[in-house]
Structure formats: C-alpha cells, structure tokens
Amino acid sequence: MEVNQLAEAAAGQDPGVGLSAVSALKTVLEELEAMHVSNARAQGWSWEQIADALGVRRQTVHRKHARRTGR
Numbered sequence: 001m002e003v004n005q006l007a008e009a010a011a012g013q014d015p016g017v018g019l020s021a022v023s024a025l026k027t028v029l030e031e032l033e034a035m036h037v038s039n040a041r042a043q044g045w046s047w048e049q050i051a052d053a054l055g056v057r058r059q060t061v062h063r064k065h066a067r068r069t070g071r
Contacts (some may be wrong), residue, residue, distance in 0.1 A: 003028060037065045 001009070001024065009021035033054070040050050049068075051058040 033064065034068065037061065038069050041065075041069045 001021075003025070006021045006025050006028070008039050009017050010025060011040055012021075037050055040053075047058045047062045050065075051061045
C-alpha cells in the first residue's frame with residue numbers, strides 16, 4: 001500500500017483498518033528517519049544538529065541511531 005492509501009485508511013472509521021494503517025505508517029516513518037539520519041551523519045552533521053532537526057534531545061537520537069550509523 002502507498003503512503004497516501006495508508007493515510008486514508010488511518011483516517012477511516014474501521015478501527016482494525018485504521019490501526020493497521022497507523023502501524024504501517026510508523027514503520028515507514030522509522031525507515032525514513034533512519035535513512036535521513038544516516039545521510040546527515042555521512043555529510044558531517046553532529047548529533048546535536050540532527051536532534052534539533054528532529055525536535056528531540058541529542059542523547060535520544062544518538063541512542064536510537066548510533067549503532068546503525070557506526071558513529
């Protein structure tokens with residue numbers, strides 16, 4: 001299912017369909033975040049800059065992504 005379809009399903013009246021769509025959207029968002037964090041680190045961004053862009057604390061983003069990025 002595409003993101004637009006997932007968003008429509010999440011806004012629907014059927015709780016089963018909506019909750020499944022929300023779960024799928026969370027997965028998409030996590031993958032996008034990981035991709036952009038890796039890209040930012042590869043371009044020399046600090047953990048502080050990434051955290052500011054995501055609206056979280058540096059420690060939060062570092063804990064979540066440091067092992068995967070290897071930095």
